[in-house]
Amino acid sequence: MRGLLQSKMKSRLAAATGLLVAISAVAAFGVGGAQAGSARSSAGEINGAGATFPAPLIAVWQQRYKAVRGVEVNYNAIGSGGGISAITNKTVDFGASDAPLSPDQFSACNGCVQLPWVLSATSVMYNMPLKNNVHMTGPILADIYLGKIKKWNDARIKRINPGVSIPDQEITVVYRSDGSGTTYNFTSYLNTVSREWKSRVGRGTTVNWPTGVGARGSSGVSGVISRTPGAIGYADIAYALKNKLKFFSMQNRAGRFTRPGLVGIRAASLADRKFSPTNELSIVNPPPGKRFLKAYPICTYSYVLLRIQSSKAALLKPFVTWALTAGQQFGPSLVFQPVPAYVVARGKATLRKVHS
Amino acid sequence: MSAAPAPDLFRSERIRRRRAVNLIVELLATGAALLAVGVLVIVVGSVAKRGAGALNWDFFTKTPDFAALPGQPTGAANAIVGTLVIVGLAVLMALPVGILTAIYLNELAPRRVANVLTLALDVLNGIPAIVLGIFVFVLFVNGHGQAAWKASFALAVLMLPLVARATQEVLALVPDSFREASLALGAAKWRTTLSVVLPQTVGGIVTGATLATARIAGETAPLLFTSSLAGNAVGHDPREPLSSLPLFIFTSAEQADPKLHEQAWAAALVLIGFVLLASLIARAFAARSRRRLTGEL
Amino acid sequence: MSVASRSATGPAAFKRRGRFRGGDALLYVVTLAAALCGLVLLGLVTRELITEAWPAMHKFGLHFLTTQAWDPNKKLFGAGTFIFGTALTSFGALLLATPISIAIALFLTELAPRGVRSAVGVLVDMLAAVPSVVLGLWGILVLGPFIVNTLGPALHGTLGWLPIFSTKPSVGSNVFAAILILTIMIVPIISSICRELFLGVPQELKDGALALGATRWEVARGVTFPYARAGIAAAVILGLGRAVGEAIAVTQVIGNAVAIHGSLFLPGDTLASRIASQYIGADTKLQVESLVYLAVILLVFSLVANVLAQIIVRRVASRHRAA
Secondary structure (H helix, E strand, O other), X not given: OHHHHHHHHHHXXXXXXXXXXHHHHHHHHHHHHHHHOXXXXXXXXEEEEEOOOOHHHHHHHHHHHHHHHOOEEEXXXXXXHHHHHHHHOOOOOEEEEOOOOOHHHHHHHOOEEEEEEEEEEEEEEEOOOXXXXXXXXXXXXXXXXXXXXXXXXXXXXXXXXXXXXXXXXXXXXXXXXXXXXXXXXXXXXXXXXXXXXXXXXXXXXXXXOOOOEEEOHHHHHHHHHHHOOOEEEEEEHHHHHXXXXXXXXXXXXXXXXXXXXXXXXXXXXXXXXXXXXXXXXXXXXXXXOHHHOOOOOOEEEEEEEEEOEOOOHHHHHHHHHHHHOHHHHHOHHHOOOOOOHHHHHHHHHHHOOOEO | OOOOOOOOOOOOHHHHHHHHHHHHHXXXXXXXXXXXXXXXXXXXXXXXXXXXXXXXXXXXXXXOOOOOOOOOOOOOHHHHHHHHHHHHXXXXXXXXXXXXXXXXXXHHOOHHHHHHHHHHHHHHHOOOHHHHHHHHHHHHHOOOOOOHHHHHHHHHHHHHHHHHHHHHHHHHHOOHHHHHHHHHOOOOHHHHHHHHHHHHOHHHHHHHHHHHHHHHHOOXXXXXXXXXXXXXXXXXXXXXXXXXXXXXXXXXHOOOOHHHHHHHHHHHHHHHHHXXXXXXXXXXXHHHHHHHHHHOO | OOOOOOOOOHHHHHHHOOOOHHHHHHHHHHHHHHHHHHHHHHXXXXXXXXXXXXXXXXXXXXXXXXXXXXXXXOOEEOOHHHHHHHHHHHHHHHHHHHHHHHHHHHHHHHHOOHHHHHHHHHHHHHHHHOOXXXXXXXXXXXXXXXXXXXXXHHHHHHHOOOHHHOOOOOOOOOHHHHHHHHHHHHHHHHHHHHHHHHHOOOHHHHHHHHHXXXXXXXXXXXXXXXXXXXXXXXXXXXXXXXXXXXXXXXXXXXOOOOXXXXXXXXXXXXXXXXXXXXXXXXXXXHHHHHHHHHHHHHHHHHHHHHHHHHHHHHXXXXXXXXX
């Protein structure tokens, strides 16, 4: 009987010790983490999620805005589709998407507004032992993504790159597997340069890709391309620069081969200055003409999505206003062109509708 | 019978062939076991080798920063604390329910009812984690927001069958003589169960709970839907979404930045370390307590 | 089961005498409530998922299972390619894992000396403890490049005439990587169940065969396997269920392509993997409902597989008890 009691006490002791260890571990990590890591803000917190396209700039905004106003901005780059569904499901205070909301999505969101707050370009990146900024045209790119052109040394590619010796390498097409506004931008562009693409695939945040391999996030696409010789993929220019990936010079409608830089983005933004009723601006593949000689054909605005009635309105409105004005100065070093004045004005006007 | 010479039982052709086949099979079986051990060594070795480098004090105390400058230290403190909170809450949710379930199934239920409910638990065990993640999303998150406790709930649903089954097994090991003796002395059923039977099973319950905890600590799919939109700061509030190690690994693995890959390996090392350590301790404990229990017979 | 709770007179009569009735009733109610949780959860899961998927189920019907498109633009969704991908990866993994697992179980129960037995057994069980996201991480950063640089060209070079190896892998995300990862995951499951089965074979049967001069392999083939036949089938079904339901590790390495290829070195997708990669970013109602429809298919499959396996296990257990 004594043996029974002893073993009983031992197991009780063991269990109690384990519990004590666990509790102290949580306490230790919690206290230590709270002190050493970034402490939770006392001035308030807003949570956002969405596109990976503007994420590099939003990351800088998170640091700067906290230093200026003390408010903690949390942002999860889960893709434009994720941002749209998160604001619709009320799991975040603001969403971010490069793809503007469709009428169906507006009605599903039930009381949301969107306004453009970031302007940049989608670069088409590649991993080949070639120089940077090899020439590429829209129709050829569309045929590559349709699976009709399979090799790098295809005659059509060679023709627009005279003097460049292109090795015999299979093309690996990479696309975004998650709901992506960059996909929306890229496929919008392909729609304008290829009738077959428009009828067979179309544009959207998720499309039925005829060929290729998928990766999650702009960062995932960059990762796959950097690991795969012969790969082609698309992502915001900031990712190409960050991961030191080469990107094409795309031929615009004026016939020039342009690069996704501040000059090209600025010229492209002139293509659409008239807002749709829902603040949409489409600057893909600007028309030929003197004003657009230097335009890069795959540029896009990125939108912030807000609920008209939000408990965090008092924190959201100053943040978005700051982002539209003071925040834009941090853009150019990441190749985000500061938004034009009429975009700022429209944004401020839209923000007045937001209340708590 | 004919007067044929007796067959040589040790050197005939057939015997040789059969022995050869046996040898080949034994070699294949050994090879298969070595293959499995080899794969484990390769996987754990990769994690250890690549993760050990990034496993420094910064990793445990600093938080992620997407806009970090090249020299700026970042870490996974929020993910580590988040995992502790989420898993801890899940254990608190699943353990009582699992133990009570096992008590009912083993001590109080009529045979038919026990069979049906046990079948239900086993079927629940087989539901893929991602399906359970969507279930909890539809039930709790859609329209209301993510929260760490909702992630804990999903993990608790995953844990419940494991805890219940482990407790059931240990309860069955307790000899009936204990129950009969207690009842004969006039104690009620509830007294018998709580004061005589249950204390015998504490070791086994701890074992089962530890194994189940190790199992769910690495689950990623339910977290995707319930606690993926967490901030970078370290948090403890279960009403908010918290970061977690499995999700940290999942998102860092597919980034392009090699520094994030290193941190993913480090996080994997921490996770594997905890899971393997817990499994080993639990098994050692189980062997000892089982020997003690059956030895008492 | 406790005999004491069964007796008609004795303790039961004592109970009825009233003094402790409250405590017993309380225990009964509390534990019954807990035990019903499993059943309730099962019902809730089924109901919530079917309710959420209903609009898509209504719109596409059973046609969904054979439609190969996944096109949000044309509002056309179908599970065809994912069912193919799930079948390809799961059966491929089973094909590799079953012989290996049975061989490991044989090794651990018959062949290995006592000390090696427990050590190797523990190591094989530890393989089951590796979280799937860590296996996926290893798959992306170690296995993928290995397949592209070494294993793929070797298989393509030697067995390229087989349709499954007919293309050279250009990127580490492909079906083959998914099959290998799934194999690693289900080997510990099948082998641990088989180990218990083989240990449960009555020693007299094995001794009898040995006495008749059978080699150890012949004992396994003639006695162990037939005896454990149904249990092995249950183990395989449980392994299949695990492979079918695995979302995270598969989605990390499979390439997320909506296509049916013959070659394993091309990307593909499975039911669970598609849900994991697209659910967060699904921004139209129909897409969300179609993804939950995929989850319903997974749920139905796992229910059927698990019930089947449990029925086999129970029937085997009762047969062995009767024998």
